[in-house]
Amino acid sequence: MAKLKSFTNGVLRENPVLVLVLGLCPLLAVSNTAINALGMGIATIFVLTLSSTVVSLCRKVIPEDIRIPIFVIIISTFVTIADYFMAAYFPPLHRSLGVFIPLIVVNCIILARAEAFAYRNSLIDSFLDALGMGLGFILVIVTIGIIREVLGNGTIFGSSRFIFHPALIMVFPPGAYLTIGFLMGILNWWNSRRK
Amino acid sequence: MDQVSLFGIFISALLINNIILMRFLGLCSFFGVSRQMEVSLGMSMAVIFVMTISSAVTWIFYHVFLLPLNVEFLKISTFILVIASLVQLEELFLKRHIPHLYRSLGIYLPLVTTNCAILAVAFLHVDYNYAFIQTVIYALGVSLGYTVAIMLFTGIRIRLESAPIPEPLKGYPTAFFIAALMSLAFLGFKGLFGL
Numbered sequence: 001m002a003k004l005k006s007f008t009n010g011v012l013r014e015n016p017v018l019v020l021v022l023g024l025c026p027l028l029a030v031s032n033t034a035i036n037a038l039g040m041g042i043a044t045i046f047v048l049t050l051s052s053t054v055v056s057l058c059r060k061v062i063p064e065d066i067r068i069p070i071f072v073i074i075i076s077t078f079v080t081i082a083d084y085f086m087a088a089y090f091p092p093l094h095r096s097l098g099v100f101i102p103l104i105v106v107n108c109i110i111l112a113r114a115e116a117f118a119y120r121n122s123l124i125d126s127f128l129d130a131l132g133m134g135l136g137f138i139l140v141i142v143t144i145g146i147i148r149e150v151l152g153n154g155t156i157f158g159s160s161r162f163i164f165h166p167a168l169i170m171v172f173p174p175g176a177y178l179t180i181g182f183l184m185g186i187l188n189w190w191n192s193r194r195k
Numbered sequence: 196m197d198q199v200s201l202f203g204i205f206i207s208a209l210l211i212n213n214i215i216l217m218r219f220l221g222l223c224s225f226f227g228v229s230r231q232m233e234v235s236l237g238m239s240m241a242v243i244f245v246m247t248i249s250s251a252v253t254w255i256f257y258h259v260f261l262l263p264l265n266v267e268f269l270k271i272s273t274f275i276l277v278i279a280s281l282v283q284l285e286e287l288f289l290k291r292h293i294p295h296l297y298r299s300l301g302i303y304l305p306l307v308t309t310n311c312a313i314l315a316v317a318f319l320h321v322d323y324n325y326a327f328i329q330t331v332i333y334a335l336g337v338s339l340g341y342t343v344a345i346m347l348f349t350g351i352r353i354r355l356e357s358a359p360i361p362e363p364l365k366g367y368p369t370a371f372f373i374a375a376l377m378s379l380a381f382l383g384f385k386g387l388f389g390l
Contacts, residue, residue: 021367024226025311029219069279076272084268099318102271106311108223173217174379181364181371189363 006121007128015136018187022108026100027141028176034157037145038138039093043086043101045134047078048110052118052130059119071114072105079104109133144179151175201332204325208336211387214312215344216378221312225345226370228306235349239342241303243335245285246313249278250334253317254327274317282308312341348373 016022026044031037051074055062062070083101086094094101104110113133118126150156152170169175214220221242228238253274261267286304289297307313316337320330351373360369 021226022223024222025219028222069276072275072279073272076275080268080271083271099315099322102318103220103311103315105271105275106314169379172378172382173219174375174382176219177371177375177378181368181375184371185364185368188368192363 003124003128006125007132009129009132011132011136011139014133015140016109016112016133017137017140018184020109020112022112023137024180026103026107027137027144028173028180030097030100031141031144031148031176031179032171033149033153034142034145036093036096037141039086039090040097040100041134041138041141043082043097044104044107044109044137045131046082047075047104047107048113048134048137049127049130050078051075051110052113052126053123055114055118056121056123056126062119067119068111068115071111071119075110075114076105109137140183144176144183147179148175201329204329204333205336206387208333209340209343210381210384213340213344213381213384214315214337215341215348216374216381218315220315221310221341224306224310225341225348226367228303229345229349229352229370232346232349232353235345237299238303238306239338239345241300241307242310242312242341243338244300245278245282245304245307246316246338246341247331247334248285249281249313250316250320250330251327252281253277254320254325254330257321258327270318270321274314278313278317279308312337344377348377351377 014020017024017027023044026040030040051071054074055071058070058074079102082104083094086097086101113126113130117129121129146156148170152166152168152172152175154164154166167175170179208214212218215222215225224238224242228234256273256277257270261270261273282304286297289300289304316334320333323333325333352370355369355373364372
């Protein structure tokens, strides 16, 4: 039961994006289409779970004083792997995500989970926690991606055109800020009604 | 990239591709510290200071060590370590030699390390293949763009503090709406000087 809890925590109750407001930059920058959002989400969950696992595995041998630089090196190793893997197998996606792939290194969610959870908990718990947090991130980024693509381009995952005239502004930068603002507002309203 | 003039690089980084409103970088600090004018100013000064120096140093590292040794894949790990240690060095240097500047910037310097805009500029000048002087001008333009955006944003946010906003939209949602409108305004700079 406790295991399940460390998994579901990140998906909803402590959603890294909507509740903790972490990792905004990639969330807003690459969510202009659903497919970009999905690519970014998968790259992030890959780095997040592997680095949390490795941090948890090595937590007995990492000295307290220099733990942050060590975390950063572990994370940047996995980001490099993800970067080169995407460049080799998904070149168009790699091009459209651009500088935001190397920037996964400074995604606060990853360092925050390494520091706050993986460094203090067992291997299985850390893995599940990272997986839950990653899924929470994917959920939000893909939702925003779908909303922006449907409203701004009239398509979903690049296919099936809708009949209404799309508002191009939604795929431009202002659309990202509007979407996340409304999502958070709706979530706040929902929470306050439930109380 | 050679034919782009220094002035063009500067204006493009400052307004047309404004780092916050158009590129979505450095958002954590942008939304986090923008509640008081003095704090925003201090943060921007720290960003200008660190970004200009660190992009110059990462340029040297990339072109003197990584390229000749054929180890470009270490780019991500190297840059983040270089920037983190550089911030530490700058902190020590300021404390020792320019204490009054340290008093006003000191508390912002550690925060700047995790500002993804700093790291992004390091990756972008590699992507754009800028020469040394172009890199410095570019970094200066980007960091001044950050300053312009955060000062305007803070001003609007302070004005709205006492406005009668519906309860669920207070705080972050309103901040996102302000950013959306500002970003809409900055879209108007597209095509300025034919860039």
